[in-house]
Each structure stands twice: as structure tokens, then as C-alpha cells.
Amino acid sequence: MLQYIIRRLILMIPTLIGVSLLVILFIRLLPGDAVEILISQSEVQGMDQSFKQLVDERLVKAGFTDPGTVPREERVRVQNELIDAQLKRDGLDPATATAAQRQTAQNDIARKAYGDRIRRDIGLDRNFIEQWWDWTSHAVRGDFGTTLLGGRSINDELRRRIPVSTELGLIGMFFGVLIALPTGIVSAVKQDTWADYVWRSTAIAMLALPSFFAATLVIALAARWFDYSFPVFYEQLWDDPVSNLELVLVPGFILGIGLSGTLMRLTRAQMLEVLRQDYIRTARAKGLGGWPVVMRHAVRNALIPVVTIIGLQVPVLIGGSLVLEQIFAIPGIAQYLFLSIWQREYPAIIAINMIVALVIMVSNLVVDVAYAYLDPRVRLA
Amino acid sequence: MASLETTLGTDYFHAPVPSTPVRLLRGAWRFTRRKPLGAFGAFVLILIVVVGAFSPWVATHSPTDADLSAVLEGPSTSHWFGTDFNGRDLFSRIVYGAQITALVGLGTVVLVAFISLVVGVTSGYFGGKFDVGVQRLVDIWLSFPAIFLILTLVAVLQSGASSGFFGLGRGPEIGPNPNSGDWFWYTFPRTTIVVLALGVVLAGGASRVVRSAVLATKANPYIEAAVVLGAAHPRIILRHILPNIMPTIIVLATLQLGTAILAEATISFLGIGVTNFPTWGQMLSGRTRDLAESNLHLALVPGLAIFFAVFGFNMLGDALRDVLDPRMRGTR
Numbered sequence: 001m002l003q004y005i006i007r008r009l010i011l012m013i014p015t016l017i018g019v020s021l022l023v024i025l026f027i028r029l030l031p032g033d034a035v036e037i038l039i040s041q042s043e044v045q046g047m048d049q050s051f052k053q054l055v056d057e058r059l060v061k062a063g064f065t066d067p068g069t070v071p072r073e074e075r076v077r078v079q080n081e082l083i084d085a086q087l088k089r090d091g092l093d094p095a096t097a098t099a100a101q102r103q104t105a106q107n108d109i110a111r112k113a114y115g116d117r118i119r120r121d122i123g124l125d126r127n128f129i130e131q132w133w134d135w136t137s138h139a140v141r142g143d144f145g146t147t148l149l150g151g152r153s154i155n156d157e158l159r160r161r162i163p164v165s166t167e168l169g170l171i172g173m174f175f176g177v178l179i180a181l182p183t184g185i186v187s188a189v190k191q192d193t194w195a196d197y198v199w200r201s202t203a204i205a206m207l208a209l210p211s212f213f214a215a216t217l218v219i220a221l222a223a224r225w226f227d228y229s230f231p232v233f234y235e236q237l238w239d240d241p242v243s244n245l246e247l248v249l250v251p252g253f254i255l256g257i258g259l260s261g262t263l264m265r266l267t268r269a270q271m272l273e274v275l276r277q278d279y280i281r282t283a284r285a286k287g288l289g290g291w292p293v294v295m296r297h298a299v300r301n302a303l304i305p306v307v308t309i310i311g312l313q314v315p316v317l318i319g320g321s322l323v324l325e326q327i328f329a330i331p332g333i334a335q336y337l338f339l340s341i342w343q344r345e346y347p348a349i350i351a352i353n354m355i356v357a358l359v360i361m362v363s364n365l366v367v368d369v370a371y372a373y374l375d376p377r378v379r380l381a
Numbered sequence: 382m383a384s385l386e387t388t389l390g391t392d393y394f395h396a397p398v399p400s401t402p403v404r405l406l407r408g409a410w411r412f413t414r415r416k417p418l419g420a421f422g423a424f425v426l427i428l429i430v431v432v433g434a435f436s437p438w439v440a441t442h443s444p445t446d447a448d449l450s451a452v453l454e455g456p457s458t459s460h461w462f463g464t465d466f467n468g469r470d471l472f473s474r475i476v477y478g479a480q481i482t483a484l485v486g487l488g489t490v491v492l493v494a495f496i497s498l499v500v501g502v503t504s505g506y507f508g509g510k511f512d513v514g515v516q517r518l519v520d521i522w523l524s525f526p527a528i529f530l531i532l533t534l535v536a537v538l539q540s541g542a543s544s545g546f547f548g549l550g551r552g553p554e555i556g557p558n559p560n561s562g563d564w565f566w567y568t569f570p571r572t573t574i575v576v577l578a579l580g581v582v583l584a585g586g587a588s589r590v591v592r593s594a595v596l597a598t599k600a601n602p603y604i605e606a607a608v609v610l611g612a613a614h615p616r617i618i619l620r621h622i623l624p625n626i627m628p629t630i631i632v633l634a635t636l637q638l639g640t641a642i643l644a645e646a647t648i649s650f651l652g653i654g655v656t657n658f659p660t661w662g663q664m665l666s667g668r669t670r671d672l673a674e675s676n677l678h679l680a681l682v683p684g685l686a687i688f689f690a691v692f693g694f695n696m697l698g699d700a701l702r703d704v705l706d707p708r709m710r711g712t713r
Contacts, residue, residue: 015520018517018520018521019521019524019525022521023533026534027537201418204692204696205688207639207695208639208688208689208691208692208695209688210643210646210662210665210684210687210688210691212646212647212662212665212666213665213680213687213688216669216673216680216684217673217680217681219670220670220673220677221677223674224674224675224677315523315525316526318526319526319527319529320528322528322529322532322647322651323650326651327670334529337533338532341532341533341536341653344536352529353525353529353530353533356529357524357525360524360525360526361524
């Protein structure tokens with residue numbers, strides 16, 4: 001068993017390499033003017049910052065060890081030098097240039113410096129393999145770099161957000177199982193009765209219910225009927241459990257509804273399969289009553305594949321939480337991906353996709369191991 | 382002596398064979414009686430395609446023109462589904478939104494079928510080391526939650542402002558004039574981008590299903606016979622494998638139709654995708670959520686449209702699976 005786990009873990013490495021190559025390839029696929037858009041979309045702050053950085057670099061080159069303590073006159077002199085050079089390049093005379101022309105020149109320098117910085121940060125100034133290696137060698141040490149705008153640490157952000165998403169996912173899984181198992185079992189035991197038809201139709205309806213529609217309805221109806229509104233700010237579970245659960249339970253439940261459709265149908269199918277087995281007939285023949293047979297003999301055997309499918313629903317959970325985190329303003333990892341895409345924070349997009357891929361692969365491994373543990377007939381080879 | 386006919390009743394063997402349309406109609410009728418919910422799904426599919434194709438004639442109002450004298454009205458005889466916060470007619474918006482739903486849904490299904498066929502058939506048919514390698518790649522493919530990959534892909538493909546994806550451009554920001562016939566070209570770039578992203582992402586899981594169907598078909602003696610008779614690989618694949626996995630493909634495509642429409646609605650809701658045209662998912666986003674408390678129809682109309690479309694396609698897929706491909710029962 002241990003050997004099997006180790007081998008699976010080793011097999012994970014090529015897959016992870018493939019995933020990282022793929023994600024970085026997406027970034028390379030960006031059309032040529034993407035960096036320009038990034039600049040035009042981001043705030044002026046980023047450009048001002050780059051200009052200041054450029055001046056700092058010049059000052060360091062000029063012999064100042066700490067740019068922060070440089071006298072103001074010196075800084076202004078270096079700034080003017082840069083602007084004069086740009087004006088000359090534009091074919092203007094620095095001596096007669098107007099203030100507006102100087103400002104334009106400064107903006108041009110800042111824009112170019114900012115563009116260069118972004119290209120360097122994304123890695124577009126190097127070839128694909130170099131960029132990939134650079135990213136990977138940092139990532140394996142647990143360093144996912146900084147955001148393009150503001151230079152905040154992506155690690156910190158992930159550390160804050162992963163527990164939030166985990167909580168939401170676990171609550172979703174809990175509700176999903178809570179709904180799916182009883183209905184699936186009842187549906188199978190009472191096959192082809194009205195209860196079966198109702199639950200089966202409900203399960204398919206649950207698969208078709210868009211979570212954003214359900215969430216919108218819940219928020220609107222809670223306000224309409226009970227004059228209730230959900231907390232606006234997320235509180236950590238250990239800081240303020242009541243407020244935390246108030247915010248997370250309902251999206252967790254909606255997440256569970258989406259999950260329960262698949263699980264319920266599978267539970268029903270497995271129960272029907274098991275209920276036809278000989279040992280069930282034997283148990284009945286021994287004189288055992290209806291429900292003890294179902295609960296003791298059938299359910300325990302039927303649940304083995306269901307457990308594995310629960311594990312395989314992890315991508316569904318993570319994907320489903322995207323919309324719900326967005327609507328309920330829960331600061332989870334899926335919301336972070338959405339924000340990053342919106343702000344074109346490519347390092348963050350790469351990091352999140354990699355982490356999620358890793359989580360999914362590990363959960364697949366756990367599923368396989370759990371399957372072998374639950375069902376002794378399964379041999380891991 | 383009594384003729385054979387009178388002894389056995391009707392002579393089925395010599396009965397005239399009905400013409401093809403009649404047979405199809407009879408088949409459809411039998412399907413409707415046996416699987417009423419599946420027939421409901423087929424009806425929804427036809428309805429969406431027809432409404433989408435003829436939306437200028439079906440719609441009662443313009444889907445984009447604001448009418449500030451009729452803001453946030455409930456359903457009435459002049460506005461069947463009511464109006465939104467800009468006084469736009471919700472019925473007409475649903476009707477025009479059906480265009481995007483139909484285009485994205487059908488386009489994605491065609492793309493998914495194509496990619497998953499190429500990958501699944503080659504991987505399953507040729508087997509061996511090639512199969513192992515391809516399946517490792519599919520592992521990578523499946524290591525992302527679909528919606529993450531779709532969002533990332535759409536964002537990457539849409540990131541060029543002027544050139545856009547392969548020079549397709551993004552199309553104008555503001556929706557089309559419904560009276561002109563240009564809506565298709567207005568939305569074409571963004572629809573294409575969404576279809577490409579959805580198709581590529583959903584094909585990963587589908588290729589696994591195709592592969593297993595190919596493996597099952599390959600084990601049949603008639604494939605062996607074809608090999609012995611000296612048939613080339615293309616002939617075996619096209620003449621013997623493909624026809625036999627067709628039921629699986631049809632069922633798969635129907636089920637993917639629901640998934641694709643749900644995914645399209647989700648990214649539209651998030652404000653990505655086809656943003657320059659009224660779509661069902663988009664109608665649920667933005668101010669709808671704040672206003673839904675006092676104007677429930679604002680959320681109910683697009684939400685139920687998406688719900689019934691996806692529900693119908695899932696039902697149709699289930700029914701087709703029971704009729705066409707008993708092997709796939711209980712896989713989902």
C-alpha cells in the first residue's frame with residue numbers, strides 16, 4: 001500500500017509539470033499588445049511607481065546606497081535628466097519645452113518602464129523554457145512570486161484564502177451527502193413508486209439548477225419574507241463563529257444541492273445493484289426484516305463506490321464555489337482567481353491553477369487509497 | 382385450405398415498408414409515449430433553436446432599447462414577462478438570448494464531439510504506449526476544474542483589444558440594432574471564443590467516454606474479421622468502429638449540451654464571455670440581484686429559462702441513453 005502511494009506520488013510529478021507548462025503556455029498565447037492593455041487598464045499609481053523605481057536605479061548607479069535618503073535636489077536633477085533625454089528623442093528642445101510636453105515625456109518614460117517591468121515579471125523577455133524553469137524553481141520552494149500591481153505577496157493571499165475555500169467546500173460536501181444518501185436509499189428501496197419518481201426528478205432538477213440563480217433567489221426571498229440580509233463582511237471562523245456560519249452555511253447548502261444530484265443518482269444505482277445480490281436474499285430468507293437488511297447489509301456495500309465519487313467531486317466543489325464566493329463576497333481562492341483574471345494578474349492566475357490542480361490530484365489519490373481500504377477485493381497494483 | 386395469412390394474422394413479411402418520414406414520425410411518437418420527459422427535452426431544444434433563428438419575428442419589443450416610462454413592470458399583456466430596470470422587455474431579451482444559448486450550445490457540442498472523437502478513437506483504437514501517453518495528457522486536461530480553465534481561456538483569448546483572438550477582434554461593445562440582420566457578426570468573435578474555450582475544456586472528459594466505447598467495440602469478433610480480411614486502419618475506424626459508437630456520441634452530445642449551456646450562463650453571469658448581447662446568464666447579474674427582492678420576476682424569468690433548458694437537455698440525454706445505449710446506464 002505504501003509502495004503504491006509513493007509510486008502514485010511520483011507519477012504526479014510529470015502531470016504537475018504538464019499542468020504548469022500548459023498554464024504558462026496560456027500566458028504566452030497572449031496577443032502581442034496584451035501588455036499595453038495591462039498598462040492602460042492599471043492605475044496611474046503603477047506607472048508613477050515605475051518612474052520612481054527608474055529614478056532610484058539611476059541614483060543607485062550614481063553612488064547613493066539608499067535612494068530613500070537622497071536629497072530632493074539630486075532626485076529632481078535625475079528626473080529632469082531622464083525627461084530631457086526623452087524630449088530629445090522626440091525631437092524637441094528641452095530648453096524650450098512646455099510643462100505639458102515635459103509631463104507627456106515623463107508619462108512616456110513611465111509607461112515604457114512599467115511595460116518592461118510587467119514583461120519581466122510575466123517572463124515575456126525570456127524564452128518559454130527559461131520562463132517555465134524560473135517559475136517552477138521558485139514554486140517548488142513554495143514561492144509563487146508577487147502581484148504585478150502593488151507587488152503584494154501571492155503566498156500571503158493564498159494562505160489567507162485557502163482555509164476559507166476549504167470550509168465552504170467541506171460544508172458543501174456535508175450537505176450534499178446529507179441530502180443525497182437518504183433520498184438515494186429511499187429511492188432504490190421504493191423503486192418505481194411515487195417516492196422514487198419524485199426523488200429522481202428532483203435529482204435531475206438539482207443538476208440543472210444554476211447556483212447563481214438559487215443564490216439570487218435565496219437572497220431576494222430572505223429579504224422579502226424575513227427582512228433578513230446576509231453579513232456583508234467575512235469573519236474568520238475562530239474570530240466570530242456565528243457571523244462566519246451565517247455567511248457560509250447558505251452558500252455551502254447551495255453548493256451541496258448541486259453536488260447531491262450526481263450523488264443521489266449514483267447511490268440509487270448502487271443500491272439497486274446490491275439489493276439484487278444473493279446475500280441480500282439470504283438475509284431476507286433468514287427472516288430479517290426490511291430496514292435492518294437495507295441498512296446493515298445493503299447500504300454498507302453500496303456506499304463504497306459512492307465514497308469514491310464524493311472524492312471525485314472535488315473539482316465540482318471548487319468550480320461551484322466560484323460563483324457562490326462571488327455572490328456572497330466570501331474571500332476564498334475561487335474569488336481570488338476571478339479577481340486575478342479581472343485585473344490580469346498573471347502570476348496569481350498561474351499559482352491558483354497549479355494549487356487547484358494539485359488539490360484535485362491528491363484527492364484522486366486519496367479516493368483510490370480509500371477505495372482499496374474500504375473494499376478488500378480491490379488490489380492496488 | 383386457409384392461406385398462411387389467415388392462419389397467422391397479418392403478413393408482416395410482405396407488408397409495405399413505410400416511407401422514411403413516416404418511419405421517423407412513428408419513431409418519434411413511440412419515443413414520446415415511452416419517455417415523455419425526454420420528449421419534453423427534445424421540444425425545449427427545438428423551441429430554443431426555432432426561437433433563436435426567428436427571434437426578430439418572435440420578439441415583441443427591441444431587446445436593447447430602454448423605455449423609461451415602463452421601468453420594472455411586472456408581467457402584463459404588453460410585456461409578457463415584465464420589464465427590467467431600464468424598461469427593456471424581458472420576453473424579447475429572452476428570445477434574443479436564445480440565439481446565444483443555441484449558438485454556444487450547439488457549437489460547443491460539435492467541437493466537443495469532434496475533439497473527443499479524434500482523441501478518444503485514436504487513443505482507444507491504437508492502444509499500447511500511444512494510449513498510455515495520450516491518457517496521461519488527458520489526466521492533465523482533467524486536473525483543472527472546468528470553470529477555472531474556461532475562465533482562464535476566455536480571459537486569455539479576449540485579452541487583445543483590437544486584434545483579439547487570431548484577428549477575430551472582440552466585436553463592438555454595444556449590442557446590435559435588432560432591426561438589422563447583423564447580430565450574428567456582432568457577436569461572432571465573442572461567441573467563437575466562448576465556444577472554443579468550452580469545447581476544449583469539456584472534450585477532456587468526453588474523450589474518456591469515447592475511448593471506453595471504442596475499447597468495447599474493438600473487442601468484437603467482426604473487428605478481428607476485418608483485420609484478417611486486410612482492411613486498413615481508416616476503413617476499420619470509419620466503417621466498423623464509428624457506426625458502432627454513434628449512439629454513445631449522440632447521448633454524450635445531448636448531455637454536454639446542458640453542461641455547455643450552464644457553463645455559458647455562468648461565465649455570462651460573471652460578466653465574461655458574450656458581453657455585447659443580451660444573454661440569459663447576463664440578465665441575472667448586475668443590478669438584478671439588488672432589485673430582485675421587490676421585483677422577483679427579474680430573477681425568475683432568466684433563471685427559469687436556463688433551468689428549463691438544462692433540465693430538458695438532461696432529460697433528453699437520459700431518455701436517449703435508455704433507448705440507444707444501455708451500456709451507459711448509471712454512468713452519471
